Amino acid sequence: MRVEVIVLICYFAGMIAMGLYWNRRAKNSEDYMVGGRSMGPLVTALTLQTTAMSGYMFMGGPAASATLGYFAVFYAVGDAGGGLINITVLGRRMRRLSQLLDAISPIEYLEKRYESIPVKVLGCVIGVFGLSMYVLAQFLATGKTLVSLFGFPLSVGLIVGVTVILFYTFVGGYFAVAWTDVIQGFIMIGSLIIIFIMMMSHFGWFAGLNAELAKLDPTLLGVWGRGNIYEGGYGVLAGAILIYLVGYMGLPHSVNKHMAMEKPKAAKTSVLYATIWTQLFCFIPYFLGMGGMVLFSGGITANMDNIAADGTYPALQAAGLINGDIEMIIPSLTQMMFPGVLTGIVLTAIMSAIMSTVAALMLLIATIVSIDFYKRWLRPEASDARVVFVSRGTIIVVAIVGIIIAITNPPGIFQLVIDNFSFMSCCFLPSFVCAIWWKKANATGSVASMLAAGIVVQIWSHGGLDVVTGCHQMFVGLIAGCLAMFIGSHFGKPTSPEMCELMERAKGKKIDVSKDVQVASSKHLSTETKAISQFVFNRRYGSEMA
Amino acid sequence: MIIGMPAATFFATLIWPFVYMAAAIIDYFIMKKQDEQIDDTEFEQSLVGRAAKAQHEGGENK
CATH class of the missing domain: 1.20.5 (Single alpha-helices involved in coiled-coils or other helix-helix interfaces)
Incomplete structure (x- = not known):
């Protein structure tokens, strides 16, 4: 058996063991869905960041930089500040308000804050749809990884990979998801740093890499992309940065981490851990993409431009790029540079990135369905055990449906998932942020913002308006959502005095007399x-x- | 040119890790100062609650 497969099996066994361990710890639905609100700063930071960083960081990101050059690094610029902004803006107050509202899921939190059933209904629909599309995208990435790297047949690979995720999520709940995220986070960052050091040593660090890129195509070093394709496109740049800088504040599976924090005061340490981790993790994949392009093209521009009808790179494949697929640049670099065990660990890191995201998504879908649909709408008298049962059942259903769709891979499915990040983020961001920072934000504003942002993002991306206008759909979707929140909040029922008081308490109760005065x-x-x-x-x- | 790349590209992309780390450190100290003036006892009940519950259950089992 190949060494990489053995390493992968050991990794899967470890994740299953963690699920079994945490199964004993989860005693009730609050334990199962938000870890009993007991997550310390390191776990909070790493689970937040690894959930956010999916397979895209190992596959899509390097592919973008390999073809566009330093322009793609703007996505990293936004990404690297996302955790800092997210925890600072939302962290403490959301932790407090979610406890005051006794909310377990982000949708329940929105429903109670805006005191509105329509907010819940719309939030559930957008949340379940958006999160499911996200899960599907990760399943597609899982299938691709397992087929390309390990030679597994797609159906076998998907079923094995998803079964492992299912097991530790199903059995261990939030505790298992969060702690496996910590381990996966260290695997991800450790493996990337090793490959980065090896590759950059080969080139002579940045000066050497940039000299090689300049020989390949000088415009790769510019800010406007290869061939200056985005020259003057400040809207595209703004979108590329914004999408991750603020976008995470609108993702339910990301803001969920604030609700699970051990205590509000853990936020400041989480900011440090999250920022350190993202500086290491966000930028490196893009440099690996550029370095990989130089290595596999042999510094010959014609090889870089030799693209087959199916989008593969035959010349690069001959030099070692797996399947000629530009998204396989990091795994290809790993196979080129390292012996079997290390390659196995790095490939496991890719699985880690995907699995950490999938686990969090599936758990949150289950939370929304079991708490917001089932417990709080259909069966208010349902026991805690029944709610956990429904949650687990939902996880299984989502996994089975996701596997079937990923295996059959109907045409157009990829397009459906590709803009999902912008869609969910723009729909929810104004509601999450205004929930704690603007007392006047009401149910009308929240519903209006979700509808406006959702419609604008879909029209913009599917209508190809991003290309025509040079403005990313994230940029326009955010503007539409925020405007709708502001205008809509001037109509309808105002925020109740009781809710305003809770928002005041969520700011934190000031100690009456300061230490100095004492x-x-x-x-x-x-x-x-x-x-x-x-x-x-x-x-x-x-x-x-x- | 800086380390072989146009200055514009360098300042637009590579200085950000240093900017974010500095911002995170400043943010930490600002939040620390704010936290010292806030009484979060009621929001730390999950810890208090679990510890007290564990003690209570331990006492019952004796």
Whole structure:
């Protein structure tokens, strides 16, 4: 058996073991769905970031930089700041408000904050649809990875991979998902750093890599993409940065992590951990893509431009690019540079990136269906055990449907998932942010923002308007959503006084007297106490003696 | 040119890790200062609750 397959099997066994371990810990639905709100800062940071970073970081991102050059790094620029912005803006207040509202799922949180059933219904529909498309995209990536790298037949590979994810998610719930994310995070970053150091040493670091890129095509070094294809397209640049810089604040599976934090004060340490991790993880794949293009093309521009009808690169395939598929640049680099075990570990890292995202998505879909649909709508009297049962059943159904669709791969399915990030993010971001920062934001504003953003993003991307206008759908979708929230909140029922009070409490209760004043006061008080004691003593004993 | 690339590309792409790390450190200290002035006892109940519950269950089992 190939070494890489053995490493993969060991990795799968480890994940299953973690699921079994955490199964004993999850006692109720709050444990199962938000880890009992007990996640410390390191776990919060890594689960947030690994959930956000899917297979795209190992496949789509490097492919973009290989073909576009440094322009693609703008996606990393946004990505690298996403965790910092997300935790700072939403972290503490969302943690507090979610507990005050007794909300387990992000949709329940929105429903209770905006005091509105339509917000829940629309949120559930967008959430379940969007998250399912996201899961499907990851299943497609899983299938591709297992087929290309391990030689598994697609159906076998998918069933094995998804079964492992299913097992530890199903059995261990949020605890298993979060802690496997931590391990997967270290695998992902460790393997990327090793390949990066090896490759850059080969080139002579940035100066050497950039010199080779300049020989291949000088425009690869420019900010406008190869051939200056996006020259003057500031809207495209803004979208490329914004999509990840602020986009994560609109993703339900990302904001869910704030609700699961151990305590609001864990947020500041999570910011540090998340930012360190993303600086290492976000930029490296793009440099590996560019370096890989130089290595596999042999520095010959004609090889780079030799693209077959099916989108593969025959000349690069001859030099070692797996299947001639540009998305296989990192695995190809790994096979070129490392012996079997290390290659297995790196390939496992790709699976880690995909699996960490899939696990979180599936758990959240299950939470929305079991809590928001089942418990709070269909069967309010349902017991905790029944809710967990429905949650687990949903995970299985989503997995089976996802596998069937990924195996049959009907035409057009890829297009359906490709803009899902922008769609979900634009629909939810105004509602999540305004939920804690703007008391006037009401149900009308929330519904209007979800509808406006969703419609605009779909029309913009499917109508090809991003190409015509030079504006990314994320950019226009956000603007539409925020405008709709602002305008819509001036109509309909205003936020109740009780909710305004909860939002005040979510800011955090100020300690009445600051430490400095306490210290200063105690000095005065001791003097006062001394004076009072002396006065009382003199009066008592003075009169007795008199 | 800086490390073999146009200055515009360098400043547009490669300085950001340093900017974000500096921002994260500043953010940490600002949040720390804010946290010192806030009483979050009611939001740390999950820890208190679980510890107390574990103690209670341990006492019952004795």
